[in-house]
Amino acid sequence: MEFYDVRKVESSSLLLNLENGKIEKPRYEHSYEKGFRVLKNGFWGVFSGNVSDDEGIERAKANAVGKGEAEIVEAGEGGRYIMKVKKSPADVAVDEKVELMREIEKELKASYVVSTRIVYMENVRRLSYADCFGTEAYYEVTRSGMIVQAVGKDEVMQFYSRRMLKPAGYEIFDDGAFEMASDVRVRLGELLKARLPPSGEMNVVVNPSLCGVFVHEAFGHAVEADHVLQGATILAGRIGEKVASSDVCIYDDPTLMEFGFYPFDDEGVKAERKKIVEEGILKSYLHSRETAAKLGGLPGNARAQGVAEPIVRMSNTYMGEGDYTLDELIEEAENGIFLAGSRGGETNPASGYFQFNAQYGYIIRDGELAEPVRDVSLSGHTLSILQNIKLGNVIEFDPGFCGKAGQLVPVADGGPYALVSAKVGGAT
Template identity: 45%
Template sequence: MDFYDTRVIKSVSTAIILDNGEIREISNNFSSGAAVRVLSGGTWGFVSQDNPENLNEALASARKLAEAARDRSHRAQIKLAPVEKPTLRNLPQVVENPRDISIQDKVKLLVELEKEARSDGIKSTSIIYSESLTTVSYSSSEGLDCEYTLNRMGFAVSAVAMSEGMYQIGRESRFGVSGFEIFKKHDAFGLARKAASTAIELLSAKTPKGGTYPVILDQELAGVFIHEAVGHAVEADHVMEGNSILAGKIGEQIASPLITAYDDPSLHEFGYYPFDDEGAESKRTTLIRDGVLKSYLHSRETAGIFGGESRNSRAQGYTRPVIRMSNTFIGDGETKFDEMLSELKDGIYLKGSRGGQVNPGEGVFQFNAERGYMVRNGELTTPLRDVSLSGHTLEILNNVVAVGNDREMNSGRCGKAGQLVPVSDGSPHLLVRRAMVGGAG
């Protein structure tokens, strides 16, 4: 046995769902478990269990699995990049502890939120509330021993408008590593009204004619682009597997010199963690600087292969850790939004995200925007719906001709290897010289 580590995770969570003002679900969940890894030669053995008490038994099982696999097929020795004991500093502060607030008061607040979302023309609403308190304890055969406790919480509001048999939806959500103050911090009532007004506005919006246009991407859509199209391509396991358009491009100009992008788990956003699931302290990684690819995202294993630093090994609960993003974003530029509109002159402004798909190996993507506007002579005109952005990652990156000074972050959960982890992504507004825009269907 060359190396082993253990993670013990204990979590308590609460979820509330309101459907059209009626309580559909209130749930409290308690979970505890452990994950154990053993490295023997070039092979990992992994065991997870619901009972965190019998770690020695789990360690023995993981060792047997690793040694049996090693004996069946010989693999090259795995060299893990070193990590130092993490220092826990600048931890997020909870101002209003959600566990000090009764379920009745939480439901009352959500009912008030639902009333704000139910304006004229809104046919149905949904409010989701979630909170969790999780403690992660990590130890390794190298003597690392560290622990943190983190509060995550947030809410989502959906409003559906209907006219002449057609439905449109507006959504707003905020999730973070704060306490109950998140509702005031983000003006939850204003967001509920915004979800409703978006749904109603989309009813009368037009679908654009597909084609190539100059476009402005808002902070949310540009953030989704940097996460999906770039972030997954810089995950070093994808690079190793030959499934990244950015393989072998470290040090090369891959984007407009205006683009600088980061992944930063130390930011107090939804993707925050004090140390990753291999005990590596959270620090900022510069992915792209002035258009040049500077780094991949690493686990200890891939950092040992490529060089670089390990700080992005993450797992959902007590599953196997894999390389994941945290808070991924494009840094601010200098252009104001109204200057960007003037420079665009005639084109399309795309706002929000409704998902999409990306192939990091081929570098092609297609994202659905929540909505958009035609831009005529630098002015926002016709509202648009069912609108998508598609193209090639490197072409879009190189076609960025202005970067805004107004970065915003958006939160969500990212799926990979059958696991979901909290992430945030963000960007300022981006002006792209030419991009494929089409109906999102």
């Protein structure tokens, strides 16, 4: 046996839904799980289940039934991290949480709002990691947040939502929660009056949220080194090559206190910022300990939902800022479309094609914002877009959950306003 490791994850969560004035599906979860991996003859045997460590390792070893080429680098020193929050959610009475949700819900009231939903979440994840090289890591991280959503009805039905999710305690709600809800109400009113979008190839100014989704979906997944090993990314074998305009820098930084924060990854490697693209040159992929051994590079991006097998994931991924103000970008676009907010996206790293959907937009006419549009999506080819991009001068992050191989992990995506040329489509 070349290698084994043991992970123990304890997770406690509280989820509350305030739907149309009623708390529905209030839910408390507490789980404790163990995961075991064994590397033998270059082949992985894996097991998860609540058994003794010895039995877990034996069961994983029994699954290592083949021969392969996998190898692994050491994790480093490991360590211990316990997040200190200003206001522990556990110390706040559940009635206070419900009261806050009810107050925020009031901000959503309007004649056109037919349905509202506010989701409150808190979670504490405790990870213990140990491997046969003597690495030991432990962390305790608290995450808190809220999602605010409303459905409006006029001649059409529309919905709009915003979320605040952070590695933080209850103090996250001290600032911005009410503003978020009033923004949802106002924006929904605009959406109900918005027109259908144009379609075709055009100049597009995206806001930081949408720029972040592009960076995550279209580029970030393509630099995950497991995709490189699979031969399933357009960026395989292109380290050192120019893959984007010289203005483009892209980073992944799990040490930022955004939703994708972690102090150690799920292989016990201390988190650090990774420079993926610098001045348009592809500098590195994102690595697990296995992909780092095979391709060279720094591990630290192996993450797992619960005790599922750790795979290469992003954390807080963002594009660096440029020099343009938003007004300048709109003026540069001259005629086209301004798109903002994200309803999610998807990419195929092997082909480089991506698709994502904006929450709202405006026509750009003669260098100025004109009438609003709704249900707009954007698609294109990652590398073509990045060859010709102009970047704004302020970065913002948007939190979310990223799905890959059936596992969800918390992430944040960020970037500045940006001007690109892309294919736009929308409702009928």
